[in-house]
Amino acid sequence: MTQVYDYLVVGAGPAGMAAAIEASHAGLTVLVLDQAATAGGQIYRNVGHSSTAQERVLGPDYSLGKPLLKAFMAASCDYQPLAQVWNIEPHAQGFTVAALIDGRSVNFVASDLLIANGAMERPMAVAGWEKPGVMTAGAGQILLKASALLPKQVVLAGSGPLLLLLAHQYRAAGVTITALLDTTPRSNYWRAMPWLVAGLSMPKQLIKGMWLTLVQRICVPYFANVADIQIVGDAQVKAVRFMVAGKEYEIPTNLVLLHQGIVAQTQMAQTLACEQEWSDAKQCWQTQVVKAGQTSVPGVQVAGDAGAIGGAQLAQLEGRLAAMARVKQNCTHPSWARKLAYFALSWRIRQLHWARGLVDRMYQPAPWLSTPTGTTVVCRCEQVCAAEITDIAKAGCAGVNQLKAFSRAGMGPCQGRQCGLNLGYLVAQAQGRSMAQVEPLSVRSPLSPINLGQLAQATEL
Amino acid sequence: MIASAFSLLNQPSSLNPDTCRILLNGIEHQVPVAMSVAAALLYLGQGATRQHPVSGQPRAGLCHMGVCFECLVTIDGQQNQRACMRPVSANMSIISTPKDLNS
Numbered sequence: 246m247t248q249v250y251d252y253l254v255v256g257a258g259p260a261g262m263a264a265a266i267e268a269s270h271a272g273l274t275v276l277v278l279d280q281a282a283t284a285g286g287q288i289y290r291n292v293g294h295s296s297t298a299q300e301r302v303l304g305p306d307y308s309l310g311k312p313l314l315k316a317f318m319a320a321s322c323d324y325q326p327l328a329q330v331w332n333i334e335p336h337a338q339g340f341t342v343a344a345l346i347d348g349r350s351v352n353f354v355a356s357d358l359l360i361a362n363g364a365m366e367r368p369m370a371v372a373g374w375e376k377p378g379v380m381t382a383g384a385g386q387i388l389l390k391a392s393a394l395l396p397k398q399v400v401l402a403g404s405g406p407l408l409l410l411l412a413h414q415y416r417a418a419g420v421t422i423t424a425l426l427d428t429t430p431r432s433n434y435w436r437a438m439p440w441l442v443a444g445l446s447m448p449k450q451l452i453k454g455m456w457l458t459l460v461q462r463i464c465v466p467y468f469a470n471v472a473d474i475q476i477v478g479d480a481q482v483k484a485v486r487f488m489v490a491g492k493e494y495e496i497p498t499n500l501v502l503l504h505q506g507i508v509a510q511t512q513m514a515q516t517l518a519c520e521q522e523w524s525d526a527k528q529c530w531q532t533q534v535v536k537a538g539q540t541s542v543p544g545v546q547v548a549g550d551a552g553a554i555g556g557a558q559l560a561q562l563e564g565r566l567a568a569m570a571r572v573k574q575n576c577t578h579p580s581w582a583r584k585l586a587y588f589a590l591s592w593r594i595r596q597l598h599w600a601r602g603l604v605d606r607m608y609q610p611a612p613w614l615s616t617p618t619g620t621t622v623v624c625r626c627e628q629v630c631a632a633e634i635t636d637i638a639k640a641g642c643a644g645v646n647q648l649k650a651f652s653r654a655g656m657g658p659c660q661g662r663q664c665g666l667n668l669g670y671l672v673a674q675a676q677g678r679s680m681a682q683v684e685p686l687s688v689r690s691p692l693s694p695i696n697l698g699q700l701a702q703a704t705e706l
Numbered sequence: 707m708i709a710s711a712f713s714l715l716n717q718p719s720s721l722n723p724d725t726c727r728i729l730l731n732g733i734e735h736q737v738p739v740a741m742s743v744a745a746a747l748l749y750l751g752q753g754a755t756r757q758h759p760v761s762g763q764p765r766a767g768l769c770h771m772g773v774c775f776e777c778l779v780t781i782d783g784q785q786n787q788r789a790c791m792r793p794v795s796a797n798m799s800i801i802s803t804p805k806d807l808n809s
Contacts, residue, residue, distance in 0.1 A: 392749070
């Protein structure tokens with residue numbers, strides 16, 4: 246007889262860890278599946294094994310993950326690292342979740358699910374971004390956190406808090422930042438202005454952000470309002486070319502790190518048919534949440550950046566709230582103290598999301614980056630360029646899913662994760678529609694590739 | 707193989723003892739333990755991970771968090787493994803042969 250868990254959490258980042266702690270303390274049987282080797286998610290990656298040199302470079306916010314990780318490791322939940330979830334479906338007793346563990350597929354059953362697998366970086370399709378020597382800023386930070394690897398020299402390009410933070414961390418570690426190319430359009434600052442009030446509700450973060458911005462502008466070769474970035478090179482990056490106010494620049498480099506914010510990973514919720522909605526502020530699809538992480542599908546919750554992007558602090562609170570809501574189901578008469586804690590937590594989450602409005606608007610992607618042109622590769626897996634997609638869209642293609650059938654864009658191993666948003670933007674632009682009117686790419690199992698042998702050996706229930 | 711664009715943060719003058727032996731395309735190397743395979747490739751100066759099946763161009767990991775599938779390599783005989791998702795282990799054999807890597 247297979248064990249039926251009360252609560253299965255996918256992802257051991259701040260949201261997943263906080264939820265597992267709360268739920269297991271309340272007496273639920275909890276299983277956490279995480280794809281990484283150690284818990285922490287991307288933000289607190291490797292925080293349990295980091296050296297003092299890493300902690301010095303990464304800054305105090307990284308070490309905030311330590312007490313959370315400690316509480317998670319002490320909690321009485323089952324935790325399975327290096328587990329790649331490839332299938333989730335409804336089951337007589339709730340849901341069955343199949344994960345690849347050490348090359349074998351293993352099934353787990355749970356009455357309730359929490360999807361907390363976080364976010365990914367918004368793809369930044371500039372000309373030549375497929376060449377070796379181009380990575381994301383997140384990748385650069387992961388290499389620093391998990392492997393203590395640093396580039397000798399780097400060009401950073403894009404927009405958003407992570408890019409500035411990484412520049413700061415790299416400088417602290419003595420990396421030569423050859424240039425920082427800021428693609429944030431000037432109009433964003435004006436658009437974000439009314440949201441300054443929201444930002445002022447979190448003065449500490451606001452000051453930190455402004456200080457980070459200011460320091461980079463002074464301490465590294467900084468270019469503002471950058472457009473038309475091109476990566477130059479053959480088998481390896483040799484230089485980056487770009488325009489500022491009508492003037493062309495070319496800077497030699499062997500490494501370019503790109504970043505333009507993060508977007509929610511909605512694939513798991515989509516396979517379970519949870520309703521999706523387009524967020525104009527965050528410029529990405531996200532899973533609709535009724536309250537306390539509850540999606541449109543009974544028994545399925547989302548928390549943290551897998552839902553609405555909000556960062557680590559919010560993710561931790563949302564994870565806790567989602568678990569409290571799940572615990573409430575088993576408890577007919579919650580105490581007043583519990584009710585009050587629940588109410589206070591949901592209020593705090595609402596307030597933090599409102600404060601996040603400033604960052605959302607300030608770092609919206611520049612239009613030229615959302616709608617690439619010409620031979621710029623949009624679908625990296627199937628090597629489909631922007632012009633081909635625009636042509637198909639202009640010929641009257643019904644949407645991104647039909648476009649996938651016509652062009653193969655979105656059919657490769659990454660399953661549309663790197664091109665899906667740009668396909669949507671290109672179709673919307675060509676057909677004069679809004680993003681909300683262009684549906685997202687459909688998601689089908691397997692959520693990550695599995696070979697036929699593994700599928701055949703998949704443990705049957 | 708070209709000079710690596712990456713180096714270790716705590717550059718070991720006291721030579722970091724926690725290394726393990728891996729085989730990259732049959733050649734023996736020592737790399738720090740707990741590194742991902744993708745990080746180990748960068749550390750060893752291999753900037754590209756695979757030859758793209760459609761374009762034939764060399765490609766390399768973009769995201770290092772399991773999303774982009776650009777860092778696919780063969781690990782211990784298993785094809786199409788995401789190098790960024792697998793920590794290195796003792797005597798691991800990695801096959802990664804992007805064409806035109808160092809041209």
